Amino acid sequence: MYLVKVLAIVFAIAISLFHWIGIALTGALIGFFAKSYRSALLFSSLYAFAFWAFFIAYSATLGFFNKFIGLPLTYLSLALTVVLAIASSVLRVLK
Amino acid sequence: MRWRRFVAVLAFAILIYLASNYLTLLAPFSGTLWPLEEKKEIKNPYGKVEMFYDEFGVPHFVAENEKALAFAIGYVQAKDRLFQMDLYRRMMRGELSEVFGEEFYESDVFYRKMDFARSAEITWESLKDSEIAELLIAYSEGVNHFIEREKMPMEFQLANYKPKKWTPVDTLLIAKQIAWGLTGNFWDLKRAVILEKLGEKALELYPMSLGHEHTIIRVNKSFVDWMKSFESDSSFGSNNWVISGNFTTTGKPMLANDPHLLLTVPPVWYEMHIQLNGFNVRGVTFPGVGMIIIGRNDFLAWGFTNVGADVIDFYYYVWNGSKYLYKGQWLEPERKVEKVRVKTARGIEERELVVEKTIHGALIERYGFRVAVAWTGLTNTSEALAIYKFNYARNISDFIEGLKFFSVPAQNVVYADIYGNTMYYPAGKYPIRLVDGKEVPGNRIFNGSAGEGEWRGFRAFGFSTWEGFIPFEEIPHVINPDYIATANQEIGYKKHYLGDAMYFADPYRGMRINEVLEELAAKKKITAEDFMNLQRDTKSKVAEYFVPFILEAYPNMDEKLRAYAENLKNWDYRMEKDSKGALIFAVWLEKFVNETFDEFFAVGLDKSYLPRLYVLQNLPANSEWFDDKRTEVVETRSDIALRALNLAIQEIEKKNYKVYGDLNRLALKHPFTKVLNYFDYPSKPMDGDEFTVFNFRRTSDGYQAGSSWRMIVTFEKDYCVIPGGNSGNFFSKNYDDQLILWAEGKYKVCDFSVRGERIVFG
Numbered sequence: 001m002y003l004v005k006v007l008a009i010v011f012a013i014a015i016s017l018f019h020w021i022g023i024a025l026t027g028a029l030i031g032f033f034a035k036s037y038r039s040a041l042l043f044s045s046l047y048a049f050a051f052w053a054f055f056i057a058y059s060a061t062l063g064f065f066n067k068f069i070g071l072p073l074t075y076l077s078l079a080l081t082v083v084l085a086i087a088s089s090v091l092r093v094l095k
Numbered sequence: 096m097r098w099r100r101f102v103a104v105l106a107f108a109i110l111i112y113l114a115s116n117y118l119t120l121l122a123p124f125s126g127t128l129w130p131l132e133e134k135k136e137i138k139n140p141y142g143k144v145e146m147f148y149d150e151f152g153v154p155h156f157v158a159e160n161e162k163a164l165a166f167a168i169g170y171v172q173a174k175d176r177l178f179q180m181d182l183y184r185r186m187m188r189g190e191l192s193e194v195f196g197e198e199f200y201e202s203d204v205f206y207r208k209m210d211f212a213r214s215a216e217i218t219w220e221s222l223k224d225s226e227i228a229e230l231l232i233a234y235s236e237g238v239n240h241f242i243e244r245e246k247m248p249m250e251f252q253l254a255n256y257k258p259k260k261w262t263p264v265d266t267l268l269i270a271k272q273i274a275w276g277l278t279g280n281f282w283d284l285k286r287a288v289i290l291e292k293l294g295e296k297a298l299e300l301y302p303m304s305l306g307h308e309h310t311i312i313r314v315n316k317s318f319v320d321w322m323k324s325f326e327s328d329s330s331f332g333s334n335n336w337v338i339s340g341n342f343t344t345t346g347k348p349m350l351a352n353d354p355h356l357l358l359t360v361p362p363v364w365y366e367m368h369i370q371l372n373g374f375n376v377r378g379v380t381f382p383g384v385g386m387i388i389i390g391r392n393d394f395l396a397w398g399f400t401n402v403g404a405d406v407i408d409f410y411y412y413v414w415n416g417s418k419y420l421y422k423g424q425w426l427e428p429e430r431k432v433e434k435v436r437v438k439t440a441r442g443i444e445e446r447e448l449v450v451e452k453t454i455h456g457a458l459i460e461r462y463g464f465r466v467a468v469a470w471t472g473l474t475n476t477s478e479a480l481a482i483y484k485f486n487y488a489r490n491i492s493d494f495i496e497g498l499k500f501f502s503v504p505a506q507n508v509v510y511a512d513i514y515g516n517t518m519y520y521p522a523g524k525y526p527i528r529l530v531d532g533k534e535v536p537g538n539r540i541f542n543g544s545a546g547e548g549e550w551r552g553f554r555a556f557g558f559s560t561w562e563g564f565i566p567f568e569e570i571p572h573v574i575n576p577d578y579i580a581t582a583n584q585e586i587g588y589k590k591h592y593l594g595d596a597m598y599f600a601d602p603y604r605g606m607r608i609n610e611v612l613e614e615l616a617a618k619k620k621i622t623a624e625d626f627m628n629l630q631r632d633t634k635s636k637v638a639e640y641f642v643p644f645i646l647e648a649y650p651n652m653d654e655k656l657r658a659y660a661e662n663l664k665n666w667d668y669r670m671e672k673d674s675k676g677a678l679i680f681a682v683w684l685e686k687f688v689n690e691t692f693d694e695f696f697a698v699g700l701d702k703s704y705l706p707r708l709y710v711l712q713n714l715p716a717n718s719e720w721f722d723d724k725r726t727e728v729v730e731t732r733s734d735i736a737l738r739a740l741n742l743a744i745q746e747i748e749k750k751n752y753k754v755y756g757d758l759n760r761l762a763l764k765h766p767f768t769k770v771l772n773y774f775d776y777p778s779k780p781m782d783g784d785e786f787t788v789f790n791f792r793r794t795s796d797g798y799q800a801g802s803s804w805r806m807i808v809t810f811e812k813d814y815c816v817i818p819g820g821n822s823g824n825f826f827s828k829n830y831d832d833q834l835i836l837w838a839e840g841k842y843k844v845c846d847f848s849v850r851g852e853r854i855v856f857g
Binding site: 022023054063090 | 119
């Protein structure tokens with residue numbers, strides 16, 4: 001069962017690379033698999049920060065770091081990612 | 096519990112609904128805003144082309160057939176500058192308000208009434224059988240390949256629209272836009288307003304007095320004020336010069352050019368190098384045009400400055416209802432109703448607009464005043480063909496063949512080739528106006544009902560035959576001069592009217608260039624470094640002539656004023672950012688002009704109506720223009736100079752300026768600056784002003800202008816730079832990588848070596 005959970009989350013993260021629905025799905029899965037609301041919120045926000053940081057690191061390898069890091073829209077992107085992941089994790093209410 | 100679930104799901108659904116557009120735009124990795132992938136292979140229906148981006152983002156195209164090349168250029172220009180291309184196209188078609196809202200509605204009204212789009216269509220019809228027709232089509236297909244298959248540049252996503260397909264007419268419309276920007280001058284109308292407001296005495300400020308030949312109709316100033324917001328800035332200038340191999344260290348001629356245009360983000364020019372079957376052409380073009388406009392090829396080089404000639408006229412009519420009188424006949428203007436789509440808070444609104452034309456040109460009406468506008472660009476013009484011929488010319492004869500096709504904007508063309516030839520030819524179409532069979536100047540509003548001042552062989556929005564224009568061979572030109580410099584000053588041609596003094600620039604830049612070239616030629620053989628030094632020359636001839644006016648008033652100054660004036664006594668007249676003298680002079684000059692011509696402001700005429708500075712320089716010290724009529728005493732130049740210095744010092748102290756660079760700052764804005772200023776170029780203190788060879792000027796409406804491209808061709812090692820970067824994509828490392836080079840008067844080497852990141856079309 002543990003492996004299934006991990007694979008489901010990995011699958012959802014992979015989707016995140018191509019569409020924001022993947023971020024919502026990852027957040028929701030974290031919510032479902034979490035033991036409490038508190039851990040759902042914690043892990044989903046950690047996931048969102050890590051995913052966004054990975055994106056910035058990848059952009060740095062393409063030479064865009066300075067442009068990305070100074071652009072207000074980049075931080076709006078962070079905020080949207082975090083809010084989406086957390087809001088999705090709250091769907092554990094359906095559990 | 097159920098209601099909690101319901102509320103959670105509902106809240107989530109609402110969040111997704113509200114945020115989905117932003118998420119599509121900004122989600123990490125998948126957001127359409129992020130430029131994370133770039134195609135390296137693009138399908139080209141016409142054949143193989145290899146393209147290499149060098150370290151400055153300049154594309155080097157290597158091709159074996161012209162159509163394949165044109166397709167690749169279209170694709171790459173769209174990739175780098177599509178938003179800018181679309182912006183110019185929308186402006187000229189009168190479609191800005193559809194995307195950017197109500198603020199642009201008046202602009203749309205003007206551009207639609209002028210119907211530039213129709214003139215571009217006519218031009219396309221006239222070129223359909225020419226050698227460039229298939230290239231224009233292939234170029235458009237390249238642009239459309241990008242539009243249809245690739246992620247749109249950031250600006251489209253932020254403004255939330257997708258550009259329409261590109262057509263050959265759009266390319267020709269871009270050319271019309273540039274031509275209008277350089278020759279769409281409303282001085283004839285302003286002159287009529289000045290006569291009405293200030294009387295004939297004002298004519299002494301505008302050399303080439305017409306005596307009684309001025310217009311007798313009353314001009315509506317509100318109309319002219321509305322029109323002039325769409326006028327070209329007549330104070331834009333450019334420099335170019337060419338020097339024979341007899342005076343250079345290499346024994347080959349050398350050529351320099353720096354056209355002065357609006358400084359925009361991204362720059363107005365796009366740099367590229369094409370290599371077609373081993374034949375090289377390198378230089379700059381306007382995004383939307385697939386050929387090099389200024390540059391060099393394997394054999395020759397060419398550069399432009401604007402002649403500034405009067406190629407626009409205005410006609411009034413006697414009206415009877417909707418009909419106008421023309422040579423005894425009552426005619427209905429040609430009318431069509433257009434729908435202007437305007438973005439408003441309530442969504443898109445469609446507004447009907449009547450576009451009218453008379454036999455002379457576009458009919459413009461505002462505030463109860465109506466004139467028809469004839470402009471040499473409102474017909475079939477062939478400058479695209481001329482530019483094509485320049486690109487592939489192999490000698491001076493080929494090049495002159497190309498010049499014959501140059502219509503609008505008339506340009507001071509300088510030329511040099513590897514065989515040692517040099518040339519100056521102010522090519523273009525110059526109208527000859529006749530009234531009662533006698534040639535008259537065009538700086539007036541003509542009686543269209545009487546058929547006055549018509550241009551024979553010109554048919555607005557139709558096909559012109561040009562027989563009533565100065566024949567190409569008669570245009571004064573010089574083949575193989577030792578050296579020649581142009582800086583938009585008067586050509587010195589007396590046989591026909593080309594424009595009065597207000598059509599041409601003050602002579603200060605031209606004076607300075609000639610002065611330096613003469614000095615250099617007398618002393619030594621000239622090098623590329625000498626040309627660079629001249630292009631970055633900041634010495635102001637204006638200051639040299641006007642500072643003595645300030646010092647004339649020295650005996651009447653108090654201690655404080657004298658302390659400031661001391662800065663001017665030993666000043667070298669260089670407009671440099673660290674100079675205190677340049678700061679005092681720049682602020683003083685503005686005050687001096689305003690205080691001298693206060694009569695203009697008193698009757699509601701703004702700075703755009705003021706005479707040339709050279710006229711002010713040459714007014715006698717006791718001219719009545721220096722007298723302030725509001726005071727009892729009679730003021731002279733010295734009194735006004737003193738008053739201006741007082742005002743200048745007040746402003747300098749109030750704004751806490753220390754040196755010229757505090758006032759003279761580079762601040763180039765992206766079109767989105769009002770919403771998001773992050774895309775603007777970095778600001779920095781600048782050298783130069785509008786009268787120095789190193790040209791940089793702040794305009795009163797917040798825009799900045801100056802050298803939009805600096806090029807030096809030696810035929811051994813060439814140099815160039817643009818004010819910003821070649822890429823219009825904010826995330827590109829070439830977005831603003833040449834800005835500092837340009838601002839500091841430095842250059843990059845411009846050669847024909849093909850190098851860099853490769854993209855294959857095939």
